[in-house]
Amino acid sequence: MYADAIHPNPEVARRLEHLYVMRRADMDLRLGADTPYGILLEKLGNPHLKLPPVVHVAGTNGKGSTIAFLRAILEAAGYKAHVYTSPHLLRFNERVRLAGNLITDEHFIELYDRVLKINAGAPATFFEFTTALSFLAFAETPADIVLLEVGMGGRLDCTNVIMEPAVTVITKISYDHTQWLGDTLPLIATEKAGIMKPGTPCIIGPQMDMDAVLPVFEQYAKHAGAPLTVAGRDFPLNMDVTPNLEGTYQMENAVTSAAAAAVLKDRGFPALGAKYVNEGLMHADWPGRMERIATGPAAASLPEGWELWFDGAHNDSGAMALADQLRHWKQQDPGKSIHLIAGMSAHKEPKEFFGAVAGAYDTLTLVDLPTGQQPQTGAMLKDRAGLTGDVRLAPDVAAAIAALPRDPAARAVAAGSLYLYQTLFSS
Numbered sequence: 001m002y003a004d005a006i007h008p009n010p011e012v013a014r015r016l017e018h019l020y021v022m023r024r025a026d027m028d029l030r031l032g033a034d035t036p037y038g039i040l041l042e043k044l045g046n047p048h049l050k051l052p053p054v055v056h057v058a059g060t061n062g063k064g065s066t067i068a069f070l071r072a073i074l075e076a077a078g079y080k081a082h083v084y085t086s087p088h089l090l091r092f093n094e095r096v097r098l099a100g101n102l103i104t105d106e107h108f109i110e111l112y113d114r115v116l117k118i119n120a121g122a123p124a125t126f127f128e129f130t131t132a133l134s135f136l137a138f139a140e141t142p143a144d145i146v147l148l149e150v151g152m153g154g155r156l157d158c159t160n161v162i163m164e165p166a167v168t169v170i171t172k173i174s175y176d177h178t179q180w181l182g183d184t185l186p187l188i189a190t191e192k193a194g195i196m197k198p199g200t201p202c203i204i205g206p207q208m209d210m211d212a213v214l215p216v217f218e219q220y221a222k223h224a225g226a227p228l229t230v231a232g233r234d235f236p237l238n239m240d241v242t243p244n245l246e247g248t249y250q251m252e253n254a255v256t257s258a259a260a261a262a263v264l265k266d267r268g269f270p271a272l273g274a275k276y277v278n279e280g281l282m283h284a285d286w287p288g289r290m291e292r293i294a295t296g297p298a299a300a301s302l303p304e305g306w307e308l309w310f311d312g313a314h315n316d317s318g319a320m321a322l323a324d325q326l327r328h329w330k331q332q333d334p335g336k337s338i339h340l341i342a343g344m345s346a347h348k349e350p351k352e353f354f355g356a357v358a359g360a361y362d363t364l365t366l367v368d369l370p371t372g373q374q375p376q377t378g379a380m381l382k383d384r385a386g387l388t389g390d391v392r393l394a395p396d397v398a399a400a401i402a403a404l405p406r407d408p409a410a411r412a413v414a415a416g417s418l419y420l421y422q423t424l425f426s427s
Contacts, residue, residue: 012109016092019130036123040118041161043119048161050139051135051162053166053268054166055067055148056162059169060317063171065245067257068284069253069256069284070261072279072281072284073258073279074145074269075280080099080100081099081100082137082138082147084148085097086151087418089288090421093108096108098138112133115129127151150192153194154193160194162197167267168196168203170192170195171256172208172252172317186215189213197226201226203256203263204228204229204231208316231252232255239251239281242282246292248324250289254281257281288312290325291309293424297424306401306411308424310414314344314345316353316355316356323356326361336407336411337411338411339404341415342366344376344416346374353416361413363405364391364392365394367395
């Protein structure tokens, strides 16, 4: 069974297993009405045209955190939000939130069976099917707003059939999916900018290289007639509160979400004042992003006085943000060692990741990643990354912790892949 299809409900697991083998041989990335995806939406009654106002969010890093902050802000103000994000950490249900609640197993099964029947065996990809299913759920369940995360890129993504969103947001972009999006930041920025729409305000979050991407965004916005707000230039980066999500980089995502809330306030959501923005930022929750882990076999293996943290960083900009946090901890508490434990899928670029975090930890242990699209052992990762020197190997995070020096106080930080998160809770 595919790792992502594992689910405690066997009826859900059986359907997910079918979803994960869905594909179209031609990989037609067009979004027109005459494509298999467009035809499926038409058969479903075009649910994407019957949604509440939509906030459409693209980017390489920070999409999920920005949406988590914005959802918390909206809910603090009394609004009900539908949310579509990917990937999930432990259960598929995390991808679809209906008016504040994760989709139930029963509702997912009912929608899956309807979409499967209506599709009638036509070719479809996993993301096309699940996006269509989510649009159907959102159209049939009352809510005030939809927070919609792009799966990959933007211009040709399945979510980019929303022609009149209330706001678009582009978070930090970096090098990921380069075989599809291009191998330079301007090329990738062009794909992300494809979610901009005429007359729809677009929020640009802080970038790893603003000089490289901002001209692309400004040119695209001018062509599309989309008013542009750049966080840090047009919207201040200083905040009145400390965001609930740990990590120095989360301040950037918090500011991006606050900028989006300010635009929404003038576009049909008058309750989104400073009070609820601050309340939302202080109570947002987004697992797997600089999260302290207190349960599961890996946490149970911790020596007294130690902490276990997990961060989903897996590319260069994510690694830079992780390194900033590790250095911040080191400066804040120099007596507490930092032990980085990394596992990574084989299709990722490890040299950039480890180059970014170099010098920000006391020890490095590479662990096997047995799940995911392209599993990889720690030994393979070491070879592909070209790492030399004192690099430890272990089968999993718990074993890695058990072999570390018994410092009186330390932080063990697992990172490199969201798939690694699942292993923290399995023995």
